[in-house]
Amino acid sequence: MNGSSLHIDWTRCDGRGLCTELLPHLLVRDDWGYPLAADPSLEDKSNVPLAPDDGPAAAEAAALCPRLALAIVQRRD
Amino acid sequence: MKTSAVAAGPATGSGPVGNDRLFAAGEYAGYHNHLDAYGPLAAHLSGPGLIGELEVSGLTGRGGAAFPVWQKMAAVASSRTAGAVVVGNGAEGEPLSFKDNMLLQHAPHLVLDGLLAAAGAVRASRLYLYSQEPGLAPVRRALTERTDAGKVRLVPAPDTFVAGEASAVLNAIRTGTAVPVDRTQRLSETGLHGRPTLVHNVETLAHIGLIARFGAAWFRTAGTARDPGTRLISVSGDVPAATVLEVPGDVPVENVLRAAQADPDTLSAVLAGGYHGQWAAPSGARLSAAGPERQTIRPGAGVLFALGRQHCGLAATADVVNYLASQSARQCGPCRFGLPALADAWDQLAAGHGGPRLLRELQRLGLLTAGRGACHHPDGTVRMAASALEFFAEDVRLHLAGGCNRQEGTP
Numbered sequence: 001m002n003g004s005s006l007h008i009d010w011t012r013c014d015g016r017g018l019c020t021e022l023l024p025h026l027l028v029r030d031d032w033g034y035p036l037a038a039d040p041s042l043e044d045k046s047n048v049p050l051a052p053d054d055g056p057a058a059a060e061a062a063a064l065c066p067r068l069a070l071a072i073v074q075r076r077d
Numbered sequence: 078m079k080t081s082a083v084a085a086g087p088a089t090g091s092g093p094v095g096n097d098r099l100f101a102a103g104e105y106a107g108y109h110n111h112l113d114a115y116g117p118l119a120a121h122l123s124g125p126g127l128i129g130e131l132e133v134s135g136l137t138g139r140g141g142a143a144f145p146v147w148q149k150m151a152a153v154a155s156s157r158t159a160g161a162v163v164v165g166n167g168a169e170g171e172p173l174s175f176k177d178n179m180l181l182q183h184a185p186h187l188v189l190d191g192l193l194a195a196a197g198a199v200r201a202s203r204l205y206l207y208s209q210e211p212g213l214a215p216v217r218r219a220l221t222e223r224t225d226a227g228k229v230r231l232v233p234a235p236d237t238f239v240a241g242e243a244s245a246v247l248n249a250i251r252t253g254t255a256v257p258v259d260r261t262q263r264l265s266e267t268g269l270h271g272r273p274t275l276v277h278n279v280e281t282l283a284h285i286g287l288i289a290r291f292g293a294a295w296f297r298t299a300g301t302a303r304d305p306g307t308r309l310i311s312v313s314g315d316v317p318a319a320t321v322l323e324v325p326g327d328v329p330v331e332n333v334l335r336a337a338q339a340d341p342d343t344l345s346a347v348l349a350g351g352y353h354g355q356w357a358a359p360s361g362a363r364l365s366a367a368g369p370e371r372q373t374i375r376p377g378a379g380v381l382f383a384l385g386r387q388h389c390g391l392a393a394t395a396d397v398v399n400y401l402a403s404q405s406a407r408q409c410g411p412c413r414f415g416l417p418a419l420a421d422a423w424d425q426l427a428a429g430h431g432g433p434r435l436l437r438e439l440q441r442l443g444l445l446t447a448g449r450g451a452c453h454h455p456d457g458t459v460r461m462a463a464s465a466l467e468f469f470a471e472d473v474r475l476h477l478a479g480g481c482n483r484q485e486g487t488p
Contacts, residue, residue: 009259010409011451030445031418034410045448073261 005047005075006058008035012069019061019070026054047073092291096299096307096325099283100183105215108222111186115290118190122289127198128154131285134293135305140166140241140278141351141378143366146285149275152265153199156273161201164250164269165192167208167279168234168241171351172400173380176309177279179321181212184283185219189226191282194289196228199275207232207246208279238352238404242452243276245406256406257452280309280379300326304365308379312337315344315385324364330374330381331360339383345483346384346468350377352397353457355464356390359383389483391472394465395420395427401458412455415446419462429479436477439466 006019006026015033026048030036037048050058050072062070093101093114100106102114122130131147138144153161165188169177181188188206196204206216206229213231220226232250234240240255247269249255268274277285284306288296297305304326313319316339324333330349331341344359354377364381365373384390402416419442425431426439439462447459466473475481 007261008449009451010411010449011257011259013410015410030411032410032414034449036445036449040444043448046450071261 003052003075004050004055004058004072005044006050006054006062007047007071007073009069009071010034010046012067014067014069016066018064018066022057022061022064023054026050026058047075049075092287092295096323098287098299098307099180099187099280099309099323102184102187104183106184106186108186108219111184115187115190115287117290118194118286119290122292123194123197125154125198125200127194127285127289130288130293134288134296135302136281136284136288136296137366138278139280139284139308139379141353143375143377146277146281149265149277150195150199152263153201153273153275156266158266158271158273159200160203160272161196161199162203162205162269162272162274163192163196163199163201164204164246164274164276165206165208165279165282166241166243166246166276167206167212168246168255169209169212170234170236170238170240170404171378171380172238173313173348173351173382174311174378175319176311176321176379178209178212180280180283180309181208182215185215186223187283187286188279189216189219189223189229190286190289191277191279191284192229193226194285195275195277195282199273201275202228203269203272204229205232205250206230206279207234207249209234209236212279237406238401239406239452239454242454244452246276247274256408257450257454259451301365303327303367304363308376310364310376310379310381312339312381312383314348314383315339315388316383327363327365327368327373329360329363330357333364333381334359334383337381337383343385344383345386345388346390347374348382348384348393348397348461349374349380351380352401353377353453353461354380355461356394356468357464358468387483389427389472389481390465390469391423391476391481392427394462394469395423398423398458398462401454401461405454406452409450409455411446411449415442415449415455416458418442419446419458423462426473426476429476429481431477433477436466436473 027035244258341359399420402420443459
């Protein structure tokens with residue numbers, strides 16, 4: 001399957017939570033405030049698959065992340 | 078600590094016979110003894126042809142992941158970017174592992190041979206050997222004995238658990254700080270300074286140094302079709318003396334314990350593979366990089382830790398989880414906060430507090446922590462802890478009810 005994913009750089013993220021407000025159907029917050037993929041069955045929890053409709057909101061989240069911890073990457077599976 | 082290897086006679090050109098391969102040049106082997114035992118590196122296998130030979134050999138990585146060695150090298154060799162980098166990784170942050178240091182002490186030339194052969198196969202222009210200082214000293218001495226390894230640069234590793242993770246290795250070489258780095262591309266494509274980069278464990282390199290001489294068919298004369306060759310195992314815990322053994326692939330776990338002078342019947346479990354490994358029975362399964370679950374245990378980083386029947390496996394696991402939590406690089410939130418939370422829950426389980434809801438909390442914290450970091454430290458920790466819940470299920474039941482029928486603590 002091809003498509004894009006939202007990659008979370010955990011070394012940068014410090015759980016400000018902006019992405020979870022912009023992408024509430026994709027990301028929730030964990031016990032400590034860090035973004036957690038809303039889909040519990042997801043294997044790769046650092047690369048959250050994006051549907052075509054998610055594109056603009058995901059791009060906004062990546063651009064607005066105060067820690068620059070998000071990137072849109074092409075999936076290579 | 079003694080190695081199991083017995084010095085073999087002069088090389089016959091067909092390689093050491095039996096399972097004593099890596100230490101066949103004897104203790105603290107200098108270049109002279111090294112060449113006496115193994116002969117020179119074969120020229121026809123020192124170029125790109127070596128990758129095909131390694132594919133036939135079936136050699137897998139000996140640092141933990143057991144990935145096919147040839148595949149990593151083929152990826153680097155096929156990169157369109159020139160100036161590849163090869164790193165020998167001897168950072169042995171795993172507290173239960175001491176085989177890499179043993180190898181560097183006694184067979185530094187074999188490791189250097191493998192580094193040079195691998196570099197030739199992927200046309201690398203930069204070569205590094207990375208290890209804690211005790212492992213670098215014999216390599217530094219070895220480099221003064223030969224003229225073909227002048228390009229090899231030695232880089233010291235700190236004594237931390239994550240220092241040997243591949244991205245941490247490259248970070249240490251580049252910046253001096255050995256913490257993992259977020260990656261969206263493979264190291265074989267974009268590694269050190271954007272160059273295609275190959276990182277192999279030092280024992281893996283030593284096997285390459287032998288396959289480059291004696292070929293794949295010789296390599297396969299030890300072990301089995303699904304797990305060919307030999308591997309080093311650091312055996313520790315409830316054994317008379319901690320020791321490094323060279324064993325054939327696919328060896329019954331009880332044979333390794335007996336070779337370490339331990340009686341499997343006095344043990345309740347082994348932790349195989351290391352702190353990121355799995356708990357398993359001390360007999361009945363084989364240590365193999367491949368094969369069906371329950372019949373085979375993954376050797377991981379070549380670790381076998383024996384737990385005597387008098388010790389509580391849950392207390393031992395709690396100790397390990399606490400240690401691993403302390404070894405988080407504290408860069409990634411889910412690891413930084415999740416592992417200490419997991420360790421607290423394990424302390425409660427080990428102490429017999431917590432009650433029936435604790436099990437669900439342990440599983441919830443595992444799901445919350447695994448897979449959410451730049452490296453696999455949280456994943457490996459959660460996997461090891463999950464294997465303890467499964468293997469020590471009867472002890473878990475007793476502990477949740479507030480009891481324990483063993484003394485606490487780790488050997």
